[in-house]
Amino acid sequence: xxxYMASPKEFEDIIKQNGHFEIEIMEGxxxxxxxxxxxxxxxxxxxxxxxxxxxxxxxxxxEILDDLFELxxxxxxxxxxxxxxxxxxxxxxxxxxxxxxxx
Numbered sequence: 599x600x601x602y603m604a605s606p607k608e609f610e611d612i613i614k615q616n617g618h619f620e621i622e623i624m625e626g627x628x629x630x631x632x633x634x635x636x637x638x639x640x641x642x643x644x645x646x647x648x649x650x651x652x653x654x655x656x657x658x659x660x661e662i663l664d665d666l667f668e669l670x671x672x673x674x675x676x677x678x679x680x681x682x683x684x685x686x687x688x689x690x691x692x693x694x695x696x697x698x699x700x701x
Contacts, residue, residue, distance in 0.1 A: 606687055613691065623690040639674035643667050 604612070606624065613619050647667045655663060 609687065609689065613689075618694060619691040620694055621689060622692050623688070625688055627688050639671045639678060642674050643671035646670060 606626075610621060610624065613621055644667075647663070651663060651667075654666065
């Protein structure tokens with residue numbers, strides 16, 4: 599299951615391209631400290647494997663699991679080196695009037 603964390607600008611572009619919604623509010627929220635948050639790419643990879651490993655194994659077989667999550671860990675490590683601070687984004691979308699379906 600591919601995962602991609604879009605930037606706020608990418609979210610805005612996607613919503614505009616869709617055409618059915620307009621953005622009423624989009625703002626960053628203050629970071630909330632969780633009781634536990636994975637601190638390393640290794641921990642994130644182990645967590646993803648615990649959550650998604652069986653699903654991936656059912657679809658693609660167990661043979662790929664070790665290589666897949668090793669590659670995932672390497673990508674997380676590379677992203678961590680290149681990324682800035684995390685952003686919690688809040689968006690309020692409103693359905694445009696011309697897209698309302700009356701029943």
